[in-house]
Amino acid sequence: MSDRPVHHGNLRAVLLDQAEVRLRERGVAGLSLRELAREAGVSHGAPRSHFIDRAALLDALAERGFVRFAEVVEQASTRRSTSYRSRLRRTAHAALDFSIGNAALLEVMFTGKVGEASEAIERAAGRLFLAVRGVIDAGVAAGAFEEADVERISLLWSATVQGAATLVASGRATRAQADAIVDDTVALVLSGSIRAL
Amino acid sequence: MSDRPVHHGNLRAVLLDQAEVRLRERGVAGLSLRELAREAGVSHGAPRSHFIDRAALLDALAERGFVRFAEVVEQASTRRSTSYRSRLRRTAHAALDFSIGNAALLEVMFTGKVGEASEAIERAAGRLFLAVRGVIDAGVAAGAFEEADVERISLLWSATVQGAATLVASGRATRAQADAIVDDTVALVLSGSIRAL
């Protein structure tokens, strides 16, 4: 058995799974459609039925990445917390974990596909954005933030996590330093002085 | 004249200059040694005398990028200012400008070359790090920061700029929003409440 080709449409999922592994191991440059096909036991042309392009594969990876990232944020932010501060911190660290643990994927997700991104990607990215906004929005209910600041704080939060993860991934900062960056940002943002200027 | 090959060692500089242009136009994936050679009017093997690898070319680009980035920060931070706050803001916005205007280059500089980076790159990156640290250090003299916080604030500052630029480059935030992120961070950091937690 099983010397027949994978067939039956699950090839797409197989390719994506293996692509994520390779992405983690060798980065985006070391991702080859032909190699993925070989590992899946299909011919080199087979992936074309599911991904017209190498770019299409990367797009699908990015979309998946956004969905998984959103799930991580959603899950961390909805767990019971003793305080809003701890909830915000826990969510930030979860996002940091994901970003550092999937550095190459983050690179695919956040590199220069400004206007040309597919609609599916934008939808997934929007879900992540909403998840982040949800955590910050909860801060309004908790009395920590003003409604008018939600967007600015969401972006500040996102940029900090993203930047800290990039520093770690490139070896320019340690994990402990990234934790400190995120903790400091949470503390500063909660100090409320963002209204002061 | 000039149908003779470029010769005489300036090929390296010519290739690097053109590589920066291509990098800006098509990103890191659209960077081909053979194409660069063609544009420089030399044979496809010529670049090998200066860059053993494609990776070596990217390393050289990264090194150059760190040096130029460091210069930008140094220059912005040493200009006369009416206050430390305006000095810190101006420097931050200069760094943001550079990061957004050279997004693909930043990608090359900050992607997963953890331990395997060349010594030259690390030296250039160190110069950038020192430049940033210098601006923050000046805040100690100005009475804005405590000496013990210089490293944390430097990293927070770097991560924020980096993150904000990445959001803009990927189309996930506007330039105005990135400015706001950076301004907010400067304001928060100067509020001194980083000591509070």
Next chain:
DNA sequence: CTAGGTACTAGACAGTGTCTAGCATGCAGT
């Protein structure tokens, strides 16, 4: 039972990075 679409195979092509051998130029040592 048949028609058509889907998922694949297999061959081809251009382009790429990398390796190799060879040629020219200019410089150092005698």
Next chain:
DNA sequence: ACTGCATGCTAGACACTGTCTAGTACCTAG
């Protein structure tokens, strides 16, 4: 001045890649 040699280049080769194409097996709708 001649020789030796390193440097910077040319040119050919190889394996690999993404992409396109024609063809084949299968599943499913009619």
